[in-house]
Amino acid sequence: MSYDGASVSHRLPIDLTPAALERGLWVLVALSLVGDIVTTFVGLNMGLAESNPVARSVIDGHGVVGMLALKGGAVAVALACRPLLPEAYRPIIPAGLAIPWTIAVGINLYMIAMIV
Incomplete structure (x- = not known):
């Protein structure tokens, strides 16, 4: 750091x-x-419930394939938006996916640990 x-x-x-x-x-x-x-499917198989209503609906209707499609759609939108930003700002695109998904993994692991 300098001043x-x-x-x-x-x-x-x-x-x-x-x-x-x-x-x-x-x-x-x-x-x-x-x-x-x-971690979502491990938790679901242990009796936990999905808290995201969109993901819950997709999982209930289409299972793992639906969840993969939902996540794949998010990645596709991110990749489509990526060229719209100057190179210096492009890291915000994957950060916008990685941060909430990493937090979700932490929450899922915590919830799984609570019932094990």
């Missing part, structure tokens, strides 16, 4: 380009997507 009198700037310990950050976030999207689907 030049007018602004404070923070430097990461590594040189992280927007492209490298975006690649890392897409990896996190893939991991969190798989984690969310797996």
Whole structure:
């Protein structure tokens, strides 16, 4: 961190380009997507209920295939929107998927742990 009198700037310990950050976030999207689907269905098989009404409806109507389609649709929209942003801002696209899905995995694991 440095201070030049007018602004404070923070430097990461590594040189992280927007492209490298975006690649890392897409990896996190893939991991969190798989984690969310797996933990959701493990929880459902243990007697827990899906709290998201849209996901619950899709799962009730189409099972795992529906959940895969729902997640795939979200990724497709993200990929379609990606070229609309300047390169420096593109990491926000995978972050918008990875953050809530990673939180969902954590909640799912907590709920599963509560009944095991």
